[in-house]
Amino acid sequence: MECVWTRNGSRCGEAASRRCDRCRAVGYCSLSHQVSHRSIHKIECDRFRRQMNRADVLSDFPFTFYVEPSKVQVVSFEKRCSFLARHGVHGLGMWICECSCGSSLINFDTISFIPDWLLSSELCPCNEPSISLQGRLSSWKDYCEWRHLPxxxxxxxxxxxxxxxxxxxxxxxxxxxxxxxxxxxxxxxxGPEKELLQLAAFGELQALFPGVRIYIDFVGPAIPDRRSDERIDLHSYALCNDTACRCKTEMVSKSQAVRMQLHAGFYHDRYGEFSK
Known part of the structure; x- marks a missing residue:
């Protein structure tokens, strides 16, 4: 954790040796920086405290790749590189950061939007679901049955x-x-990092929340300055690699597009700009 104290737009960035006693969500390198930052932090302290009090629910999230008791768990027992290579996506597109060898090579300053899965239509959700979502999804099995995926x-x-x-x-x-x-x-x-390569996958929120206009503000230091404040409107799902698939021409209405905006920097520094 880094010290969040700022002055004239510049963050301290030193290693934090103390935290706010109330919310435990932000850190400081010294008492003087904590006192100096108090007038800024107090605006958000209560909200951070409420969020931190519910941090334990993260351990119960069902949609992680490693815990589902299904065939998808193969990645837990197989080297990630060979798993990706077997599907023809190792070191490519959205998948570059999904293994250690790719993560070491990526330069976030040079990345741009990647629109496709590099998978066949049988393996990825590239079109509108055949039926609208009924009820709540609570497992990968629920999701894959709904989206007709293995x-x-x-x-x-x-x-x-x-x-x-x-x-x-x-x-x-x-x-x-x-x-x-x-x-x-x-x-x-x-704090998005490798998600910056995978933004097209967030188009799936169109299917998960039908009829809802979705706006996502991505905020984090991994976002390159040259892309800060960039806006991306997803009018389709991430594309498959089948040339004849209707995902190449099918678009969702503008009112249902997932609208994303990138903000370089730290949330504490940028929050006031896009929360109005």
Missing amino acids: LSSPAAVILHWPLTVYWAIQLATGCNLLPEIKNELRIHYL
Whole structure:
């Protein structure tokens, strides 16, 4: 954890040796920096405290790639590189950071939007679902049956991002932390890294929240300065590699597009700019 104290737009960045006693979510390198930052932090301290008090629910999220008792768990026992190579995606496109050898080579300053899965249509959700979502999804089995995907699909490696967002929102609404979702949903997504290569996969939120306008603000230091404030509108799902698939021409309505915006820097510094 780094010290969040800022001055004239510059962050301290030194290793934190103390935290806010109330929320435990932010750290400081010294008492003087904590005292100096108090007037800024107090605006958000209560909200951070409420979020930290519910941090334990993260351990119960069903949409992680490693815990589902299904064929998809093969990645737990097989080297990630060979798993990706077997599906023809090792070191390519959205999959570059999904193994240690690729992660060491990627330069986030040079990345741009990647629109496709590099998988066949049988292995990835590239079109509108055949039926609207009925009820709540609570497992990979539920999801794959709904989307007509095999449990062994490698797409789950990347789909756990939007599905975790989906599950977090289901928990929040169920616990009355959020009002009932009707026409619009705004999401603050903190600390994206390899997700920056996989933004197209967040188009799946169109299927998970049909008829809802979705806005996602991605905030984090891994976002290159040259892409800061970039806006991306997803009018389709991530594409498969079947040349004749209708995903190449099918578009969702503008009102249903997932709208994303990138913000370089730290959430504490940028929050006020896009939360108005």
